[in-house]
Amino acid sequence: MVISWLRRLPPTLIIGMMILAFYLTVAITARYWAPYTHNKIGVGIPFSKPSNDHYFGTDQLGRDVFSRVVLGADDVLILAISSTLVATVIGGLVGLLSGLVGGWFDQLLMRAFDALIGIPFLVLALLIIAAAGSELSGDTRLLIMVVAVVYAPRTARIARAVAIDLVTRDFVTVARARGESVFSIVWRELTPNAIGALLVEFGVRAGYAPIFIGSLSFLGFGVRPPTPEWGLMIAENRAAIFVVPMVVFAPAGALAGLVIGLNLFTDGLARWIGRSQGAASG
């Protein structure tokens, strides 16, 4: 039964799910089987090559890179998913509301979002981190907020485009004639119809979020050492890229694998939702 159901899913969705399941398992169980802790220094000679003791070699402080990569998975996953979730919920609701209300409210909001989108990703993020002050630097909550502020306007645009199409439908007209409040219309009438598009948007953004957080960490504005964040690890070890390539490639590969998995998963999800919608209406 389960098998036949799985068979009907798009292959990209299944492969994506398998990759994500792998990452999730690692994130949850790594603490029980990782050979060393993430901050134990001098377990080997600094920058030693991969060996049976240290699968991915050791970094500049002689920490075990393999342990750091697997132990970092949970942080990366939590950061990426929670920040994107905040961005999607806020951006989605604001976008739907903007599309429904229309008029000058919509224009004002959208132009403000255009201005935010106009600022490059990293510049905007650095501006916010700078404004937050140094005592908050490296705080997880600040990072989540930064990603949310950067992503929310983009999600809002997508949600608004969906809403603009939906508000001309008669069921919204009927709800208006019934005297429903705008929030009630957004929640009851628009959200269930926009959820497919928003879900896909969530997946695509969640795939980029680790790269984004990684870049921030690389620049020194993300999570603080000695947290085993993959982007931070790439930054710390980049000097050794020609000596022990593995200490840079291991976290980079982990990051790339996660992004590919998330993208395959959401791409498949989009197809699957589209298909089931088509079946329902046809």
Next chain:
Amino acid sequence: MNPLLEVENLTVDFWNQNRWVNVVSHVSFKVMPGEAMGLVGESGCGKTTTAYTLLGYRRPNSRIDKNAEVCFDGQNILKLPGSALRRIRGKRIALVPQNPTTTLSPGMRVGRQINEVLAAHGVSGGERQERVLDLLAHVRLPDPLKTAQKYPHQLSGGQQQRVIIAMALACRPDLLVLDEPTTGLDVTTQAQILELLMHLRQEQGMAMVYVTHDLSVVATICDRVGVMYAGELVEEAPTGELFRNPRHPYTRGLIASVPSVRVPRQRRRILLRGYLQRDQLPPGCRFAPRCLFAHESCFSDKQNLVTAAENHQVACWRWSEVPQLATEIVEELPQPEIVSAPKGAPLLQVDDLNCAYEYHRASLFANPVAKLVVRDVSFDIRPSETFALVGESGSGKSTIARTIAGLLRPPSGKVTFDDQAIAGKVGARTQDLRRDIQLVLQNPDASLNPRQPVLQIIGRPLEIFFHLRGKELRNRVEQLLDDVRLDKTYVRRYPGELSGGERQRVAIARALAANPKLMLCDEILSALDVSVQASILELLRALQAERQIAYLFISHDLAVVRSLAHRVGVLYLGELCEYGQVEEVYSPPFHPYTHMLLSAVPEVNTESRLVPTVRSDAAEGTGSRKTACPFANRCPWKVGKICEDVPPPLQQVSETHALHCHIPLEELRQRETWSKSTLQTAKS
């Protein structure tokens, strides 16, 4: 004479959700050169699939049975290779599809689109331009040279359909396949297109296969009719014979379901039960589950076409008994009740209402001026009365309903409900008022949220207006479903799992949930099959009797209006040109516009071929109106300059009936020809 087209054993299946679904089953018919054959049936009966197969078109994911043959002029179309097929398509067999707006390429001038057809069939360049203009003139488009340079969106729906007909006629085909060519057009435009088709057929002697759900159109234009049900041909006969002596119970039901514009309010004799459910077809007669006369054996025995009379074939073993059985059933039904308009104080009163969507400013600081869509309309509706607004598209009917519903703020005019002047916008109205006025819209596919189950759709007004929750709410929803004759189990379903008629019932139930005093029904029947229409009409009548609801019934279908309304207002370009009790409006003297509308309606029961007195389609009169009488430019009885300069006076015919026209009532009475044209009008 050899038949031009011979369809033999046509069986088509579609691949749907991992299995083959039969769509057309063993259909056989012949079309003689120059003959017009009609294929009718409800939506989903396979008529369109059959029509497209005649051009050798096969939908992806479909299969045609090996033994099927579609012989056109001696060649089996189904076996022809692509290149040979392309030589025939467009040249010898041409297609006129349903929706003119989506058929024409929006970014190409219409002249070039016709030119393409000619080029594809090897007409030389110099000759082509001439032919295009010739064709445009042939389908009676004004100023062919200019029209050829226009883009599709610059033409009205009727004009677009003419361009498509011109394209189809480009190579003088022997066979024209038409798929619902007039569905979606105004009745006046439809009359013109039908008249054009009849004229062209006479002139060019081509054969036609005309696919439609509209029996009255078939009665008008076809020589022979095939009735299809669930992919099978159930009856086939010459048009006159079929409408005089329908043999199959389905045909009888279909014909009885069509309301007549010539007969006053009446109860339908036999209604078709239920609707076509493809997943629940018995192995025997596919119509058996809906048949009033079905025997046990009907469900198991396959019915084949047998000859009932000369040229008349029917697939029902009880065909000889059916007329007898039918009269027995008629006697069981209660006699039609002719209800006169209720008296009493008006529930809703509309005085000098103006409506507008857009406002324009002459300059930045000038006061905005409304671009009026509806001007100075006044009428009233009494409790448990049905007031109908009729008119072509663009006449402002829906705008009035939207304004009363509070979706549009009127620039001026007064709307009084229950002796209280009501606020323009819905947000400013009281909760009670919002509950008392409910809106039901045309297309149930769009008016129900596809992501909400029926429980939530119907439950929402109960939550807002009566604060019902949980079990109480559910019980009330089930009760409402029962009121609209739907099963209780439907609470869990989503709109996608319901048929069109069921969806409209859910939409009506949602309006009823508020327990309204007035229901605004905006074209609520026009997206539905005739048999479903008839049953929803019955439902509306019953609800009115049970709950004393008043309806504002908006429709372009004059026959439906006659069978339901107490009073009627005729709207043209946003102005009421005639209003009165329903029988007064449907009898002389007529406003010239009312007369034009009535004359354009095709009829099932006549053997006449209509000769419409329609001068131009609706869109030509719209736009910037400069004449005092809005109808002046289209009026066949225009008096003269006075119509353009002086607003027509209101002439009171009786206490309740009045119309705006310069022509004296006596003369209007003499001029009318509609009520005099009876069943004996000469066959052309």
